[in-house]
Amino acid sequence: MEKIMDFRSDTVTKPTEEMRRVIASAEVGDDIYEDDPSSNALSAYAAELTGKEAAIYVCSGTMGNLLAFLTAGKHGESLLAGKRSHVWCAEVGGFSALGGLCPYPLDDDEGIPKAEDIEPASRADGNIHHPDTTILALENTHNYTGGIATSPERFAPVAREGKRLGFHVHLDGARIFNAAVYYKADVKAFTKEVDSVQFCLSKGLGAPLGSMLCGTHDFIERAKKWRKRVGGGQRQVGIAAAAGLYALKNNIPRLADDHANALLLAELLGKGGVPVEKVPNMTNMVFFPMPEGSMSDEAFERKCLERGLLTHMIGPRRARLVTHLDVTREDCERAAEIITGVLRA
Ligand SMILES: *Cc1c(COP(=O)(O)O)cnc(C)c1O
DSSP states (O other), X not given: OOOOEEOSOGGGOOOOHHHHHHHHTOOOOOGGGTOOHHHHHHHHHHHHHHTOSEEEEESOHHHHHHHHHHHHOOTTOEEEEETTOHHHHSSTTHHHHTTOOEEEEEOOTTSSOOHXXXXXXXXXXXOTTSOOEEEEEEESSXXXXXXXXXXXXXXXXXXXXXXXXXXXXXXXXXXXXXXXXXXXXXXXXXXXXXXXEEEESSSTTOOSSOEEEEEOHHHHHHHHHHHHHTTOOOSSTHHHHHHHHHHHHHSSTTHHHHHHHHHHHHHHHHHTTOOOOOOTTBOSEEEEEOOTTOOOHHHHHHHHHXXXXXXXXXXXXXXXXXXXXXXXXXXXXXXXXXXXHHHHO
16 A cells, blocks of 8 residues: 555644654653643743743643633633634634634734734724724734745734733744744744744644643643633643653754745646745745636545545635645655646546
8 A cells, every 4th residue: 555645734743653652651640730740841841942931731722722812811802813814714713602702803914914904903992882902813824824934023013013002912823933943043033022822732843732832920820720621631641741842852943844845845836837826935835726627626635635645625726735744855746746647637
C-alpha cells in the first residue's frame, strides 16, 4: 500500500518515535492539584518563551481562545474580531454561546485589521444602546486569508491601538511560531504586545494534541477556573504535556522547512496552470480556487485520494493544502503533479 500524503492540515502529524519515547517516560501527577511535573514544566517553558507570567495547558486552540474570552469579558459585552478570523468563523460561536459576547467585525483581508478601523468598529462609547467593547482578538498567522504572517512592525500598532482603547488584546496565535520563524523574530516581538496569547502544540509543532494559553498570573488563575468550569481540567495530563514540551524544544526552527515546501508547492502548481491564490508573506499553506468549469469539489477530492493525496476543501470551490512535519519536499512535488494532472483531465 502506497503512503497517503495528507495535506489537509498541519494538525494531522503523528508523534515520532522519539516523541513517543518522551510520552512513555513522562512523569505525571494530578494536574488539578497542580501535581503534574510534566504539565508544570510545559507551562513554565511556554510562559518563558512568550514572556508572560504564567501559562496553562488546554485541550485545544478553540478552548484556549474561549477561556481567554470568558476570562476577559462578561455577558453582554462585545468583542472585535476579524470577519475572516478563526475565532469567529470556526469556533462554533463559543464566545457568544458560552461567553455572551457580541462580536463586531473588522476587515482582516490582509491578515490583520487596520489600527484606524478599531475605534470606529468598537462600541465603547457609553451609548446606552451599545454593548461595551472590552476585547480585541487578533490572529497571526492568519489561516483563512492564506496563512499570511503579519510582521512585528505591522502587528504592534494594531495591538497597541486596542490597548489604548482599554481593551483586553488577545492573540489567537495558533501558528504564532510560524510567524516568528518567517520573520526570524523572537516570538516575544508579538506576544509582548498582547495581554494573552493562545498557541497550538498540535499543528506545525507536531504534538498530538493541546494548546497553551499564556498571560498574567491573575489572568491565568481566573482562566484556570473557567477551564475547570467547562470541563477542561485534566488529571495525568503530563502524558500529553511532555509531548508538547518536546515539540516546543525541538520543532520550532524546522517550521522554516514547511514554509519552503509550501513555496515550492505553490510554484509547481502555478507552473501547472493552477490559479494559486497569491498572498504576501506566505507560510505553510497554499490555497486555490477550483478553476471555472472544472469538476465538482467532491470529484476533485476523490480523484486526488485515488492517487494517494488527501486535500481539504476549506469552502465551496476553494482548496487548501498545508505543509507540515509529515510531508517532504518530494511529497510536495508529487502532490503538485497529482493536482495538475487531476485538473487537466
Ligand atoms: C486550528 C486553529 C485554532 C483552533 O485550534 P483547535 O486545536 O483545532 O481547536 C484556532 N485558531 C486558528 C487560527 C487555527 O488555525
